[in-house]
Each structure stands twice: as structure tokens, then as C-alpha cells.
Amino acid sequence: xxxxxxxxxxxxxxxxxxxxxxxxxxxxxxxxxxxxxxxxxxxxxxxxxxxxxxxxxxxxxxxxxxxxxxxxxxxxxxxxxxxxxxxxxxxxxxxxxxxxxxxxxxxxxxxxxxxxxxxxxxxxxxxxxxxxxxxxxxxxxxxxxxxxxxxxxxxxxxxxxxxxxxxxx
Amino acid sequence: xxxxxxxxxxxxxxxxxxxxxxxxxxxxxxxxxxxxxxxxxxxxxxxxxxxxxxxxxxxxxxxxxxxxxxxxxxxxxxxxxxxxxxxxxxxxxxxxxxxxxxxxxxxxxxxxxxxxxxxxxxxxxxxxxxxxxxxxxxxxxxxxxxxxxxxxxxxxxxxxxxxxxxxxxxxxxxxxxxxxxxxxxxxx
Numbered sequence: 001x002x003x004x005x006x007x008x009x010x011x012x013x014x015x016x017x018x019x020x021x022x023x024x025x026x027x028x029x030x031x032x033x034x035x036x037x038x039x040x041x042x043x044x045x046x047x048x049x050x051x052x053x054x055x056x057x058x059x060x061x062x063x064x065x066x067x068x069x070x071x072x073x074x075x076x077x078x079x080x081x082x083x084x085x086x087x088x089x090x091x092x093x094x095x096x097x098x099x100x101x102x103x104x105x106x107x108x109x110x111x112x113x114x115x116x117x118x119x120x121x122x123x124x125x126x127x128x129x130x131x132x133x134x135x136x137x138x139x140x141x142x143x144x145x146x147x148x149x150x151x152x153x154x155x156x157x158x159x160x161x162x163x164x165x166x167x168x169x
Numbered sequence: 170x171x172x173x174x175x176x177x178x179x180x181x182x183x184x185x186x187x188x189x190x191x192x193x194x195x196x197x198x199x200x201x202x203x204x205x206x207x208x209x210x211x212x213x214x215x216x217x218x219x220x221x222x223x224x225x226x227x228x229x230x231x232x233x234x235x236x237x238x239x240x241x242x243x244x245x246x247x248x249x250x251x252x253x254x255x256x257x258x259x260x261x262x263x264x265x266x267x268x269x270x271x272x273x274x275x276x277x278x279x280x281x282x283x284x285x286x287x288x289x290x291x292x293x294x295x296x297x298x299x300x301x302x303x304x305x306x307x308x309x310x311x312x313x314x315x316x317x318x319x320x321x322x323x324x325x326x327x328x329x330x331x332x333x334x335x336x337x338x339x340x341x342x343x344x345x346x347x348x349x350x351x352x353x354x355x356x357x
Contacts, residue, residue, distance in 0.1 A: 006352070007189035032194075032350060033219060068308060070238030070253030079253025107286040108221045113346055117221065117286040119308060119317075133308030133317045134232045139282060166219070168194035168350035 006031075010163040018043055018154035022161045023059075023146045029110035031165030034142070036104040038092040040159040042149050047094040047127055049150045050086035052104065053114070056140040061086055064137045071130035088134040092122030093149055098158050100124045110141040188355040192216075195349045200225065200342040204349050207332040211295045213353030216330075218289040224340030224349040226276035230285065230309050230316055232338035234268035237301070237330045242267045250320040252353070262293070268338075269322030273303045276340065284347065285309035294330040301330060 008031070013022050016021040027034070042048060054057035065088045068081040082089070091102020109116060118134040136142075147161065181293035190213070195204050202306050209216070214243055224231040236246070244265035250272065274285040287307030303323040324330070333351075337343060 005187040005190050032348075039269075066310050066312040066315070068253065068255045068310045068317050070251070070258060070317045072289060077251075077258040079255055079258050079317070080314050081255030105286065105288060107219070108284070108348060111346075113282070114221075114284050115280070115282040117284055117309065119286050119288065119306060121306070131308075131317050131319065132357070133286065133310045133315055135283065135310040135312055135315075137280075137282075137312060138304075166189070166350075167191060168219075168348075168352075169191040169198070 006167045007012055008165045010165050012160065015155055015157050015159045018156055020147045020152065020154050021146055022155065023144065024163045025144045027143045027145070028165065029141050030167065032108065032168040033166045034106040034109050035164040035166065037162045038091055038096050038160065039101045041095040041098045041100065041156040042085065042093050042153040043096065043156060045096045047092060047124065049089045050091045050093050050102065051148050052088045052090050053146045053151050054136055054142045055144050056142065057144065057145055059146045060138060065134060067132050067134045069130055069132040071128050075130040088118055088136060090120040090132060090134065092124050092130055093155070094124050094127060096156060098156065099126065106142060112139050112141055114139065116142060119161065155159040177226055190353050192225040192351045192353050197343055197345050197347045200344055202336060202342050204335040204343065205332060206351050209331050210353065211329055214293065214356035216291040216294050217352045217354060218291065219350045220287040220350065221284050222274035223284045223344045224274050224276055224337040225342045225344060226337060226340035227278055228276040229279040229311050229314050230273045230321050231273045231276045231340050232317060233274055234336045234338055235303065235322065236268050236334050237324050238328060238332055240326065245325050246322060248320060248322040252316055252318040254316045255314065269303055269324065270320055270338065272307050272318040273309045273316055274337065276308045277344065279311040283309065283311050291330065293317070297327050297329055299327065300325045
């Protein structure tokens with residue numbers, strides 16, 4: 001029997017001016033999964049990933065993140081991975097106007113028994129598509145998330161970041 | 170707000186308010202060989218299954234069988250997949266199979282706390298004029314190895330889907346804390 005509607009918008013940030021990072025904090029632990037949908041560009045054009053740091057109370061800046069990816073750029077498919085990083089590598093951003101979109105799923109983000117697995121996809125119509133799986137090696141519940149460009153560039157005005165929660169029955 | 174552009178990971182669905190509902194969830198308190206969702210309501214347009222799972226396979230990752238309406242062991246399914254393991258990109262496909270594959274659960278050689286994540290869309294599951302199409306995106310990373318996958322599957326039956334069953338392909342059981350959550354998405 002259905003338990004009622006979910007996929008609840010929790011917060012949305014639309015940038016009124018360029019800024020280097022976006023943070024969602026004090027996230028309720030009452031959902032099962034979190035989803036972040038982004039539509040972004042960065043100040044100097046050029047492609048890059050959105051780096052994500054998560055934590056409980058404050059984001060973890062230690063070397064506790066790792067990822068594996070699969071991408072295609074119109075001619076070549078490739079896969080790569082890296083371990084012991086200080087941030088999760090997730091969706092893509094690119095362009096000086098808002099032309100990259102992505103989604104990030106944080107699975108079972110509030111449980112305190114398991115490490116956290118994140119699935120993400122990035123789409124840049126003029127460049128590439130990418131899918132990634134990230135691991136955050138912590139059993140802490142996630143209640144804060146910060147997103148930055150991998151090269152430290154500002155996200156451009158008009159970039160959007162929306163956080164949703166999904167609650168299982 | 171008329172619509173929320175949800176951009177669901179494996180499918181850029183447009184989710185209207187109140188259109189996405191939790192149907193049932195199973196979180197394991199002990200090892201379990203199969204998970205079945207039965208008596209699935211037919212009042213939705215699509216289903217989404219969100220999995221966070223680990224099996225007892227003695228490697229760092231495993232695959233999950235997905236079957237519908239108790240139909241298994243025959244030739245009613247086909248599947249195709251694309252995957253990357255951190256160095257190699259691969260693809261595979263098979264017809265006339267006994268199940269659809271969805272990937273990846275973690276296996277039991279990875280750290281105790283590592284679970285794989287999979288999001289599965291089951292499209293137009295009550296339509297009696299079409300075969301049923303399934304698509305998934307899932308992966309596991311173990312801080313030293315990993316795999317990210319796209320898979321599609323076909324259930325070659327026009328019957329409405331009212332139940333589904335999941336089981337490990339290589340392992341015997343899903344392990345404690347594995348979670349399987351089924352959601353329904355309404356049409357406009």
C-alpha cells in the first residue's frame with residue numbers, strides 16, 4: 001500500500017551573482033535518499049566536475065572519498081577511477097552560460113551503519129555525458145553538503161541547485 | 170509551481186507534485202536469498218526501484234537478477250549493458266534469458282560498510298499492449314576498485330506487472346542492511 005507522496009523539494013539555490021560554492025545545511029534526516037539537480041556554468045568556460053563534500057555538522061575535508069566513472073565525449077568512451085580524495089567528483093559543469101546539468105543521488109544518506117554511496121550523472125550537450133559512483137567512507141549521517149567547481153572557479157549567475165528528499169515507506 | 174524538473178538519474182523525468190509515491194520497502198535484518206514485491210498496485214504509470222545492497226559473493230561486486238510475475242528460468246527476458254570499471258569500458262548483451270540483470274551490488278570482499286547503489290525504472294508496467302522495458306544505472310566504489318553501469322532489459326510479455334523478485338546472480342544471499350525501496354510514479 002502506498003505510503004503517500006514523496007520526492008519533496010527541500011531547498012533551491014538560484015545564484016543571483018557568481019559564487020564559488022553552494023551549501024545545503026541542516027538537512028533533515030527524515031528521508032531515505034537525497035537528490036540534487038544542478039544546472040550550472042562556471043566563470044571561465046571550460047569543462048570540469050562539481051566537487052561535493054558531505055558531513056555531519058561540517059563537511060569532511062579528509063581523504064575519505066573515491067570515485068569510478070564512465071564517460072563518452074562523442075568519439076571516445078573511457079572509464080577511470082581514483083581513491084583517497086578530499087571530495088567526491090560528481091556532475092559536470094561547463095560554459096560561461098548555464099549549459100551543464102546533472103543529478104546526484106545520495107543513497108541511504110542518514111543511516112549510521114554503512115558508508116555512503118552516491119550515484120551521479122552529468123550532461124553537457126556540446127561536450128560529453130558522464131556517470132559516476134562515489135564512496136564516502138564514513139558511517140555518519142549526512143546533514144550538510146557543499147558543492148564547488150573542481151578548479152575553484154565561480155558558478156555563474158543563474159546557476160541552480162535543487163535538493164529533494166525521497167522517503168521510503 | 171506546475172512541475173518539478175527532477176532529472177532523475179537514469180531518466181530525466183518530469184515529476185509533478187504528489188506524483189511520486191512510496192509503495193513498499195524491505196530493509197534486511199538478516200541475510201536473505203530473494204526479495205519479492207507482490208500485489209503491486211496498477212494505479213501508477215511507471216515504477217522506480219531504489220536499491221542499496223550487498224551480497225555474500227566473495228568478490229567486491231555482484232549482479233542482481235530481476236524477474237516479474239513469477240516468470241523465471243525461461244527465455245522471457247533480454248538485456249544489454251554498458252559499464253566502466255575504472256580502466257576498461259565494456260558492453261554486453263543477451264537474448265532469451267531467464268532474468269534481467271541490474272548492477273551493481275557490492276560483494277562481501279569489500280569492506281563491511283560498503284554497499285552498491287542502483288536506480289531502476291520500470292516503464293509503463295501495466296500496459297497490456299507492450300513488452301516491458303527496464304533501465305537502470307548503478308555502481309559500487311570500494312576506494313580501490315569500482316564499477317559504474319548502465320543496463321536495459323526487456324520482459325517480453327504483454328501482461329501487466331504485479332510482482333517482481335530480486336536475487337543475487339553470483340552470491341547466495343543479500344546481506345544485512347541491504348535495502349530495496351519501490352516507488353510509483355503517476356501519469357498526468
